[in-house]
Amino acid sequence: MHELSIVASVVDTVTESLEALPDASKGARVLQVRLRVGVLASVVVESLEFCWGIATEGTSLEGSKLVVKTIPVVMHCAVCDADVKLEGVQSFRCPRCDEPCSDLLQGRELEIESFEIDDEAGLEKAGNEEIGVSG
Amino acid sequence: MTTRIVELRRGILKKNDELARGLRARYAAGGVLVLNLVSSPGTGKTAFLERTLKELRSRGSRVAALVGDLETDNDARRLASSGAPVRQINTHGICHLDAEMIDKHLESWDGVELGGLDYLFIENVGNLVCPSSYDLGEGIRVALLSVTEGEDKPLKYPTLFNSADAAVITKMDIAEPCGFDRTLALKNINEIRPGIRIFETSAKTGAGMEEWFGYLDEARKTKGA
Numbered sequence: 180m181h182e183l184s185i186v187a188s189v190v191d192t193v194t195e196s197l198e199a200l201p202d203a204s205k206g207a208r209v210l211q212v213r214l215r216v217g218v219l220a221s222v223v224v225e226s227l228e229f230c231w232g233i234a235t236e237g238t239s240l241e242g243s244k245l246v247v248k249t250i251p252v253v254m255h256c257a258v259c260d261a262d263v264k265l266e267g268v269q270s271f272r273c274p275r276c277d278e279p280c281s282d283l284l285q286g287r288e289l290e291i292e293s294f295e296i297d298d299e300a301g302l303e304k305a306g307n308e309e310i311g312v313s314g
Numbered sequence: 315m316t317t318r319i320v321e322l323r324r325g326i327l328k329k330n331d332e333l334a335r336g337l338r339a340r341y342a343a344g345g346v347l348v349l350n351l352v353s354s355p356g357t358g359k360t361a362f363l364e365r366t367l368k369e370l371r372s373r374g375s376r377v378a379a380l381v382g383d384l385e386t387d388n389d390a391r392r393l394a395s396s397g398a399p400v401r402q403i404n405t406h407g408i409c410h411l412d413a414e415m416i417d418k419h420l421e422s423w424d425g426v427e428l429g430g431l432d433y434l435f436i437e438n439v440g441n442l443v444c445p446s447s448y449d450l451g452e453g454i455r456v457a458l459l460s461v462t463e464g465e466d467k468p469l470k471y472p473t474l475f476n477s478a479d480a481a482v483i484t485k486m487d488i489a490e491p492c493g494f495d496r497t498l499a500l501k502n503i504n505e506i507r508p509g510i511r512i513f514e515t516s517a518k519t520g521a522g523m524e525e526w527f528g529y530l531d532e533a534r535k536t537k538g539a
Contacts, residue, residue, distance in 0.1 A: 181409055181444040188326050196322060210317060214326070221447045221473045268472040270505045279508030283476070289447065291322045298318040 182226035185289070186234040189214065193294050197239055207296040209240040217250040217288040218268055224249070243294075252286030330448055333413035337420075337451030344428030347534045348436065350450050352474060353458035354467075355440030358484040360389045361517040362458065363437055367396035369523065370433060370530070378426055380419055381437040382411040389437065399426045410444040411436065413451060432534065442471040453537050459503075460484045461494035468502045475506040480513065480529065487516040 193212055198205065216222055224247045231245045252265040256273035262284055263273050273280050325331055341348045351359050363379060370377045378399040381389045390402035401423055403415050416436065420428070428434070436452065438445045457478035459467050462485060468475040475481065481503050489496065496514070503512055511529060515522035 181447065184408075185326055188329070192322070192324060192326070192328075196320060200320070204318070207318075219473045219476060221443050268476070268506075269469055271476065271508055272505070279504070281508045287477075289326045291324050291326060293319050293321045293323075295317050295319050298316045 182223060183230045183234065185222060186227055186230040189291055190234050190238055190240055192291055193240060194238060196294070197296070204296065204298055207239070207298055209243045209294055209296055211244045211246055211295040212240065213246045213248065213292040213294065215248050215250055215288045215290050215292050217286040218252050219283075219286040220289045222289060248292070250285060250288045253284045254280040255282040255284055256280045257282070327447060327449075330413045333417055334449035334451040337413055337416060338453075340420075340428055341434070341451060341453065344431065346428050346431040346434050347454070347530070347537055348434045348450070348452045349454045349456055349530075350436045350438060350445075350452035351456050351458060352438045352442070352445045352478070353440065353460075353484075354442050354463060357440070357458045357460040357463065358517060359437050359440070359458055360392055362482065362484055362515065363435055364393055364396055365517040365520070365523060366435070366526070367393060367398045367400075369527065371397055373527070375432045376430060377433045377435070378431050379435040379437060380411075380416065382415070382439045384408075384439065393437075399423070401426075405439060409439055409441050410448050411438050411450060412448045416450050433530065442467070442474050446474040446477050454479045454533060456480045456482055458482045458484055459499070461486060461489040461492050461499075465495050465499040465502055468499075468506045472506045475503060475510075478507060478510065480511045481507070482526070483512065483514045485516060485518075486514050486521050487519045 189212060193209060216224060227247060228245055235241050235243060252268060253262055254265060256263050258276050258278045259273055263275060271280055272278060353359050367377050367379060379393055380401050380403055381393060382403045382405060383389055384405055384407055387402040390400045393400040401419055403411060403419050436450055455478045457475050500512060503510060513522050513526045515526060
């Protein structure tokens with residue numbers, strides 16, 4: 180149960196990044212935070228969601244939505260010389276040739292992909308100045 | 315409403331990972347092999363480590379241990395009977411050790427220098443889930459499993475077993491009365507971490523410990539420690 184500390188770290192990182200944005204966008208409200216969580220990351224997505232409301236309270240992230248993208252395990256099979264996706268984590272064997280694989284390429288991710296902000300205030304403040312709006 | 319997406323692509327445990335990288339460099343500079351021992355509570359990490367520390371010392375190796383628990387210094391006191399320097403880390407409710415705790419306790423450890431050690435053992439908090447997310451900069455992660463826990467433990471906790479470099483089965487002296495299915499346990503460990511080195515040990519009788527010491531010696535040489 181280390182999900183609360185993980186969520187707290189997400190809130191801190193997003194808050195820091197928000198403060199590092201150009202002046203005009205400071206104080207913007209965060210609408211959504213997107214995470215990439217590997218199947219082997221030892222993290223329960225439901226627990227992250229459960230902690231989200233509490234951890235974001237009183238911050239610029241309050242009321243935002245947490246979107247978690249689950250990343251499957253991908254191994255390199257030396258026999259097939261191919262990168263293969265595993266359907267589960269009960270057997271680390273190549274789904275094509277059934278040989279054991281130990282070369283893990285993907286599946287332990289635990290990262291913040293992006294966050295979305297309401298930039299209305301920022302745009303108004305900036306007027307016609309360029310502030311690098313994207314998306 | 316004008317919305318904007320800010321790309322971050324940043325590891326959530328980046329701070330821990332950076333600290334762990336720093337620790338790894340310090341271990342390498344000190345020439346010490348660091349092992350992170352992870353298992354459920356009650357697997358017998360402390361008994362296994364006690365025997366390991368005693369025997370390594372008697373063979374002339376310089377060893378020390380950091381031991382994590384939520385509360386009490388019982389394990390540290392028990393391990394200190396081996397004569398090796400041992401330091402307790404109380405996490406006060408946190409379910410794992412992290413790189414910052416290791417860094418802090420190494421910094422303020424009177425009389426212990428990494429350069430003066432051959433092996434540093436870190437006994438993690440008894441937990442098969444959370445410790446697997448936290449890199450402590452270790453050279454070798456050891457997953458322990460006792461014969462009383464059920465042969466399917468590796469299947470239930472694949473993340474930990476898959477991230478381990480070696481597996482140790484403990485309490486082999488009571489395998490038979492426990493009805494431990496050795497073949498099945500070995501098969502399950504291999505399903506999750508194909509080709510992993512597995513040691514079948516008993517801290518009580520000393521069974522399997524010679525192979526373990528051979529592995530440690532070899533690992534020190536190959537890891538350049």
